[in-house]
Amino acid sequence: MFGKYHTLCPDLVEDDTNNSGPLLILIPSPGLFDEWRNGGEAVRDVYNIGYEVFRVYPTDEQLQLLYQFQERRDYNIWSEAFKPNLSVDIMVAPINRMIFQKFLQQNYIKYEIKIKDVHNSLEDEQRSLFRMRSRSSGVVSQYYQYDWIQSYLRRLENKYRNLVRVESIGKTYEGRDILVIQISTDRSARRPIVLIDAGIHAREWIAPSMALYIINRLVENQVDTEELVAKVDWHIIPVINPDGYEYTHTKVKVVLILTYAEGGSGHLGAKITGTDCGGKTVLKSRTRTVVVLTQTGTLTCTGMVGASSDPCEDTFSGTKGFSEAESQALQKYALKYKKRIKMYLTLHCYGNLILYPWGFTKKLPENWKDLHDLAVKASEAHVKAGGEKYIIGSSTNVLYPAAGGSDDWMKGVIGVDYSYTIEMTQTYGGFIMSSVLINETVVRFFEAIRVFGKFVADMEPN
Structure with a gap:
């Protein structure tokens, strides 16, 4: 049935129906396209049925052959690390499966099928979530929606008044509070702050779960964490992109697996509200507040490496720096506590990576050795707890140029010496991580968080 389907720019997403949202890359025929744009249902049933995820193991030479698929809208690169000697996860539409498989075989590229049917995997996870929600109440027993997360934070504030304060750092496009x-x-001691955010990319559900677990251990379960709060204040934003996060839970499942939908915040999860792409509001993946260091050492906004000026691209840099309400809220909050923030961690998935600046150049910051050594210790703690070893390095050198990341801005503008992006590890499923794996994942990585926290606690006052 898929032989008659056509490739289409999938960024055209908004209609006014309750079921509106990003569909996948295949459209049955030009005749049905107009019906789809007007909210028709004929196309929706095929959105991710039969999509497979290939795990590819390219050599350096073979990797060059795979670069062509990065620019193809009918293929979706899941992996953050697109480097030699690392596996690459690529989601392939049914119409392209045999072609892609033949391409791999002809070029002697080793591969395996990681997910046989993405649609079925999502359906299985949805059924699992439904069962778990009916019987469990633990903070990491399932993926919670944003209303529950807000209520949980408020309950902690009411119960632990001498320890916890919750406030809104701003409103999202759709009017939700962004809570820290x-x-x-x-509070009178003005201690150093570890600032953590999670959930800027809407499909990365394990990141908010990790943030919630950190909160739980520091507030409710202080059996062995008293030292982490004795000398350090922790400011944690568990979901910095509530609109996009809620959208992935309630309106469209496929948003979990498509890059262009990963960071939606704004109207229907859109980062660039009102941007027209073929007559529809664009659902963007991430807004990059693109910054580069000039020769004078100041930071300027530009559309450079790793970012696009095309609003239909998932790396669209935005109309200007901090064009979105969510990034504006983080900016104002960081500036408010500029003198006290000593470490910044932004939680993501997946890829098994601890990244530090810079994302716009291969040059390393002056304290790169300190950044690297601390990350190694955090990774070692994770391994000791039963997890995998993390890949460590600057964003550009480990992954690819990606100007405008919040870790760069925190270091370059706010002056946070220790600024990291964490791509949390997953053993199976990529972005579709089963809820049954949440607990073991966050428990292991908390040992890395412990290393970071102890380091800040031991810093000399300045």
Whole structure:
């Protein structure tokens, strides 16, 4: 049936029906395209049926052959690390499966099928979530929606008044509060701050779960974490992109697996509200507040490496720096606590990576050795807890140029010496990580968080 389907720019997403959202890359025929744009249902049933995820193991030479698929809208690169000697996960539409498989075989590229049918995997996870929600209440027993997360933070504030304060750092496009929880045993002491955010990319559900688990351990379960709050204040934003996060839970499942939908915040999850792409509002993946260091050492906004000026691309840099309400909220909050923030961690998935600046150049920051050594210790703690070893390095050198990341901005503008992007590890499923794996994943990585926290606690006051 898929032989008659056509490839289409999938970024055209908004209609006014309750079921509106990004469909996948295949459209049955030009005649049905107009019906789809007007909210028709004929196309929706085929959105991710039969999509497979190939795990490819290219050599350096073979990797060059795979670069062509990065620019193809009918293929979706899941892996953050697109480097030699690392596996690459690529989601392939049914219409292209045999072609892609033949391409791999003809070029002697080793591969395996990681997910046989993405649609079925998503359906299985949805059924699992439904069962778990009916019987469990633990903070990491399932993926919670944003209303529950807000309520949880407020409950902690009411119960632990001497330790917890919750406030809104701003409103999203759709009017949701972006909540931060401040954990401090002595607010008058003006202690160093570890600032953590999660969930800027809407499909990366394990990141907010990790943030919630950190909160739980620091507030409710202090059996062995008292030292982490004795000398350090923790400011944690568990979901910095509530609109996009909620959208992935309630309106469209496929948003979990498509790059262009990964960071949606704004109207229907859109980062660039009102941007027209073929007559429809664009659902963007991420807004890059693109910054580069000039020769004078100041930071300027530009559309450079790793970012696109095309609003239909998932790396669209935005109309200007901090064009979105969510990034504006983080900017204002960081500026407010500029003198006290000593470490910044932004939580993502997946890829098994601990990344530090810079994302716009291969040059390394002056304290790169300190950044690297600390990340190694965090990875070692993760391994000791039963997890995998993390790949460590600057964003550009480990992955690819990606100007405008929040870790770069925190270091270059706010002056946070220790600024990291964490691509959390997953053993199976990529972005479709089963909820049954949440607990073991966050428990292991908390040992890395412990290393980071102890380091800040031991810093000399300045």
